[in-house]
Amino acid sequence: MKTDELINMLGTNLEAVKGGELRNALMVALAVGAAAASCLMLAIFGLPADARGGDYSGPKILALAFTLGLVFAGASFLIGSARPGEPGRKPLILISVLFFALISAGGVALVLAHPAAWSGMIFGPQWAACLICIPLFAVAPFASLIWALRKGAPTSLTRTGAIAGLVAGALGAAVFAFHHPGGSIPFIVLWYGGSILLCALVGAILGSRLLRW
């Protein structure tokens, strides 16, 4: 085929393109993913006891702020990363700052506590459930984010997949935080932060395959 023929074909009956499709697709993906993860949480654990009375203690608020901050930063990175070219670095810096702040707070909490209390702080309530449920709740958001990203044209697939995994993991963790009683700051660092990073790792591996175009 001659290139001129191809250009002629592509230009025939050209449709106008509206802006904002990618952003909308990502927002829909986040909403659908969050809804699916919440339904799964309710199906497994039922309505969280706290939701009725409201015992929002410090660590629980911290967990929600950390995870929702990650969702926000990661989603704004994905909006840029779904397009060909270099996305802005600001969201990645924000993600690093969030992790750094949380890890520092966890370190301080450990230093202030008596070493005898450490294992109780780290292996707090339901640490295993945390490690299982956060990736489990992240599956639906990850699938919906990949669906949205495939509408775009990401050019660094591994990095885009990693951040999609991170956002999905953070959403799963936020949903889990509604159910979870809280625990200590080191607990959140290890089991929330760790599970989210695990999701990012899986996302990076899957992204390089699923996002090809």
Add this chain to the structure above:
Amino acid sequence: MNIRSDEPELRGLMLSGLDGDAAAHKALLTRLSANLRAYFKTHLARIGKGPADAEDLVQESLIALHTRRHTYDRSKPLTPWVYAIARYRLVDFLRRTRTSMTDVAIDEADQVPADDDPSSVESGLDLEKLMAQLTPKARQAIQFVKLEGLSVGEAAARSGMSESDIKVSVHRGLKALSLLATQRSRA
């Protein structure tokens, strides 16, 4: 002709094309094909591949530029977007042809002169063969709207599909063609 100095003009053509101006869109693709040809020829020459492969990549990139044009951010310059797509297509080509090329430099794109001589080279893309692999709906929609130049309304009347069905089929068909074109050399 240097693509960076042409940026304002090319970007103007792109914006008109996004608003539905077919002439501007064709002019843009024609202009860019010269830049893309030079870019791919330069990189492929280093690994001993010829102009036919370069022309394949030019056409794959043009299809990608067209089917993914909604990913262009109107507030940003056009050139980096075009070369990000070209570079992605090149890396993908190298991966599927199993050539190892440690690094494809990003910053050389605007230093190669445009190559405006497609006359002697045809790509290995055979549109008819590719079209044969589409679903009947998509094939018919592309045949009517993109090759015979019928309006969406006329194509709808002739095929018995609804107008929105035609539009969706054309869109999906072009994306499928893009995928078929890039998978062809994998086989």
